[in-house]
Amino acid sequence: MRVKGWARTVRDSKQVVFIELNDGSCFASLQVVVNPELANYEQLRKLTTGSAVEVVGEVIASPAAGQRVELKATEVTVIGLADSTFPLQKKRHSFEFLREIAHLRARTNTFGAVFRVRSALAQAVHEFFQQRGFVYVHTPIITGSDAEGAGEMFRVTTLDVNKPPRTPEGAVDWHEDFFAHSSFLTVSGQLNGEAFALGLSDIYTFGPTFRAENSNTSRHAAEFWMIEPEMAWYDLDDDATLAEAFVKHLMRTALERCADDLAFFNKQIDPGLVARLQHVLESSFERMTYTEAVRRLESSGQKFEFPVHWGANLQAEHERYLTETVVGRPVFVTDYPTEIKAFYMRRNDDGKTVAAMDLLVPKIGELIGGSQREERLDVLTHAIRSMGLNPEHYGWYLDTRRFGTAPHAGFGLGFERLVMYVTGMENIRDVIPFPRTPRNCEF
């Protein structure tokens, strides 16, 4: 057989050279055995780590532990030598160091595995929705709307910032900008997705979203991918049922299709990972109102950094305690206080809560957030006003409630959060090929 790949390690043993060859297609490397008979044996003894080589040889049962076969080379061609300054020499490298060489880190065990799992999960997302007849919608990345209040936004412009055109009053004249007004990078495709769901019934988005928050944490990136399904005719219960099936489909796919990569993460990165994913897959997810959740937290006797009381946001410590200790499996917390949720969530009849849901899972807390949307034109208009927003800025969105409105619901899943959950990687910078964070936009 003929194989091509990069030498992960080269070991010059007595009368034989071992090349550990990997082409990135799977976790395992292939051990290539080079005997002195080969014409370029002396050259190969000095082969540098990271070099690209092509090998012709015979697959034979391997006497070595940990591998069934090895490749007995009959011909080895060096395709591209690695300069001896190649930074990925055989030793442990810190993730911090590897971030500085993001263009090379896919050639390590860890990052090859991360990006294979990321790809498999992305495909699982599409499969899940397409099999159910959902229409994949590319909602816009550049948006003229800055009114969602979901976070700080990046401005998109072609104006000369050094000398922008000005109005007679001296303000920047945004009418001169590319889109003839201020424009930004999207923080969510939801409102656009709703418009399509109220016509195509079941849709989903899967695209990049942006936050210009200057927070340098292991969980925040300025650019990340989000999945946002939106379903007409769904109420909150239907929404949760779909989200549960979705999460289980993702877990099942990872466990089945990425078994080798996950075995690695389970061993080297996050002991207990595979059992945790398996547990999520096999659990029936609990459902509990926010009111009940607060009651259970209050009566738990547990000391929290942030005190719990009805009306307050649940903090990560509360969320984890709920899913890990109170219920011991994934739980949907539903029907949150109106005041702490977004204007578009459907008002419940109790006059104080909305039909929102968060899915909490062991180890990280919130994985998914969703809601039934307010489909009643008058209630929605009132909600927009009561949040201090101007209904006139939501003209097209309100149109969808004016012309054949229907109950609908949806949820959002941060894709990087999912990849972190499935791999056990703890820094968002390590699950994005080329991460963008404050003061960092290399490559």
Next chain:
Amino acid sequence: MRVKGWARTVRDSKQVVFIELNDGSCFASLQVVVNPELANYEQLRKLTTGSAVEVVGEVIASPAAGQRVELKATEVTVIGLADSTFPLQKKRHSFEFLREIAHLRARTNTFGAVFRVRSALAQAVHEFFQQRGFVYVHTPIITGSDAEGAGEMFRVTTLDVNKPPRTPEGAVDWHEDFFAHSSFLTVSGQLNGEAFALGLSDIYTFGPTFRAENSNTSRHAAEFWMIEPEMAWYDLDDDATLAEAFVKHLMRTALERCADDLAFFNKQIDPGLVARLQHVLESSFERMTYTEAVRRLESSGQKFEFPVHWGANLQAEHERYLTETVVGRPVFVTDYPTEIKAFYMRRNDDGKTVAAMDLLVPKIGELIGGSQREERLDVLTHAIRSMGLNPEHYGWYLDTRRFGTAPHAGFGLGFERLVMYVTGMENIRDVIPFPRTPRNCEF
């Protein structure tokens, strides 16, 4: 059975009301037959176009032409009335008009079909590559590199454009910007994709790209999606072979899975569409060098608006003449003059051409552009310099040639161009859910 959808039309006939109900899941509407026995019959006689309704009834063979079955209603519930100002009353609407109500147009026959086809094609893209073991890579949207010269770029910033921070010399101080230097929206993920291919072997991207070109044509949008596979160990021939299989997979998927939608386009939008797609699917694609193509064009006797000569870019008229008249089927034109192609394309031994390819197809000309990449460090560095660019700006990119370089190739397909080709729609604004063009960033 129970169905939910929107009334496309309501017809009050003698003693019976017909509601044409559609939920966006497929092209065909379901005819609902409402008899006077129903308690709310008088209400339903006045049901407005666009209203959302839920119907319980019995599926019966239909006496009407063009449909096998209809739904005899036993219960009809009006879920959301459409205001009588609903713009999509039953009549022909121009595409121009419908663009102004992009939030509603998915509820028309044409745009429901366009966006279902778009979604099916997106899924076909993923299937094709995932089945072959390609890793889907999310290359960055925000980039610090403005040096590719592939087109004008949008700036991304969080600076206050009205009063940006200044250096002592009075220039805008980009060190104060979010990423601590100038940043832009990407025009291509290729260079990042190459870095991943030289580690994972076979990868593809599928994400949004941007051009800040102020050109208001039917083919240009400021925001569009692009697919860019990149394969280590591939030469130009392998690249073309993969591209041919890819295009055929896309045609086959559209013809098989979107038969009803395509039948509509074939009838109403672009007569000959289905035959054209079928022809592409069944053809063996020709391969021809640029030099040969120029010779054939010169000797054709055909009059062109732009004269043909070796060294010039082929114009759309030349491309279409080649594929439609000279060859009569899709053709890869390969090995273009170095001067008219990008720096990263592999120099051929003849000293005057590069290993580039364009796939030309009947009706539109270029559908795909690709190349084998220059994998030789010295040749690539020289090429960068000879294009007037600074190799120091390509440090990480050149690293991939320094540390185990390997032959590799890839291509790019503009996704909207594909959707236009498969639907016959002639304006890019009509295949994007919410298009972004100069002076237009609504919704």
